Amino acid sequence: MTDTADDTDLPASRPERFHQARAAQAMAVLEDYAEMIGDLIEEMGEARITDIAGRMGVAHPTATKAVARLKREGLAVSRPYRGVFLTEEGAALAERVRARHRTVVDLLIAVGVPPETAEMDAEGLEHHVSDVTLRAFERYLAAAAKT
Amino acid sequence: MTDTADDTDLPASRPERFHQARAAQAMAVLEDYAEMIGDLIEEMGEARITDIAGRMGVAHPTATKAVARLKREGLAVSRPYRGVFLTEEGAALAERVRARHRTVVDLLIAVGVPPETAEMDAEGLEHHVSDVTLRAFERYLAAAAKT
DNA sequence: ACAAAAATGTAGCCTCGGCTTTAATTCTGT
């Protein structure tokens, strides 16, 4: 799975950085779907394939396949012709994603990005924000708040 | 090309935002390759498939296919068994990407992200930074500089 | 209750961005 045995905190080499960026990308779509399903369940008690597809802006079969991947990853469960639900792990992921999204949007706004743009860009950016960077954002926002 | 006739500055709807994020992602890999080719040409006068593959951390055939896409998009040119070169458009793209990368790294550092992490995260982030956001970053950095 | 409508599932196709394997071409050293 890992290229190098001990990739703890070593400065990642150029190719490794690309690998990591690609890996993050692989997770991105799943994160979006998980978050969306979480939203739908909160808003309407359940997440139907049609609603997921509608909000994600994709055709139903695409949503179905995404849900299948979520199920395969142990993030969601569903029975045929019934709604989709998140596992504990899936719900935790959704919550993390949501929190991260908010932090990214806030950070962007804090450095002067127009709110509308911040919201748009965050959609793509958020998946590539590492934990270290996220915590730095939080510290920055906390510091900026008490000014 | 555009979904809606007048998508000037309207607050993008949720599905549209996802579409945009996906479109940005489609461009990301090409941007990386273009930048890399630009680097190689600058450093060694030409960009060979092997070198491109090596630095991108992929197998040569993958690099070959990426170059094919770049050529199809009018960003690069090459002849069989010869090096790869950027068109004017490709070179301009590479330069924009490089500048944006620097700005993103600087912004991250400015808000307290460790330089190593900034460099890593920027690799994934940069492709999703819109022009509006980029200009906001530049303004922020300029303002922070004169403190 | 049952037919029509809506939702979901299934199958099959596409592109992209990876990969390996095998073939062709160019480069290099003696």
Next chain:
DNA sequence: ACAGAATTAAAGCCGAGGCTACATTTTTGT
């Protein structure tokens, strides 16, 4: 000059994430 090494190309596979078209099941309205 030419054999062997290195490079590039070509072909074919895979999974992800889109799509359309069609089949099935469930919901709904009369």
